[in-house]
Amino acid sequence: MRYNRPAMPTHPRAKQILFRVRRSPIQGKGVFAVRRIPKGTRIIEYAGERITPDEAARRYLEDDPGLPVLLFDLNKNTLIDAGRNGNDARFVNHSCEPNAETILEKARIYIEAIRDIEPGTEITYDYHLDAPRRERARLKKVYACRCGTASCRGTMLEPLRRRTRRRTPAKAARTKRRSPAPRASARTRR
Numbered sequence: 001m002r003y004n005r006p007a008m009p010t011h012p013r014a015k016q017i018l019f020r021v022r023r024s025p026i027q028g029k030g031v032f033a034v035r036r037i038p039k040g041t042r043i044i045e046y047a048g049e050r051i052t053p054d055e056a057a058r059r060y061l062e063d064d065p066g067l068p069v070l071l072f073d074l075n076k077n078t079l080i081d082a083g084r085n086g087n088d089a090r091f092v093n094h095s096c097e098p099n100a101e102t103i104l105e106k107a108r109i110y111i112e113a114i115r116d117i118e119p120g121t122e123i124t125y126d127y128h129l130d131a132p133r134r135e136r137a138r139l140k141k142v143y144a145c146r147c148g149t150a151s152c153r154g155t156m157l158e159p160l161r162r163r164t165r166r167r168t169p170a171k172a173a174r175t176k177r178r179s180p181a182p183r184a185s186a187r188t189r190r
Ligand SMILES: [Zn+2]
Pocket: 095, 096, 097, 145, 146, 147, 148, 149, 151, 152, 153, 154, 155
């Protein structure tokens, strides 16, 4: 007995391809929508090896700083290195007027649409690059932004706001706030 393939997969949206990687006018390769991606869509996880800041410095500090940024801040002690075990998320370019953002959720980073993204449009997010104060002048140029948007700040570096602690530039995600779970708190005894 022969079976016909079903005309529609059980979950039609499950295997939809949202984007493809091709050369970008911003820089190198970029990620482009191949269909309309509605606002709020989780596009891809930012995959890569989990490493310590020291290991990140060892891997990248002495290297050519003009390399694409592959490091992503996960927490104080961990970065994601998309240079190893990474996926297409590492090709998503920075823009100062992005159409996506990065969300930190349960120790994973996801790229999500913050507007409806039309087919053919390059998917971008703001890298919020963190760099040490003493190296900002140099890195500002190394990580110059060519996004070409009206509000381009000229660099992928995050404007100075908080104390920097990292020796290697890394991307940073917003933390998605969930409803605060009830938790016990103790008064500190003096
Ligand atoms: Zn820009």
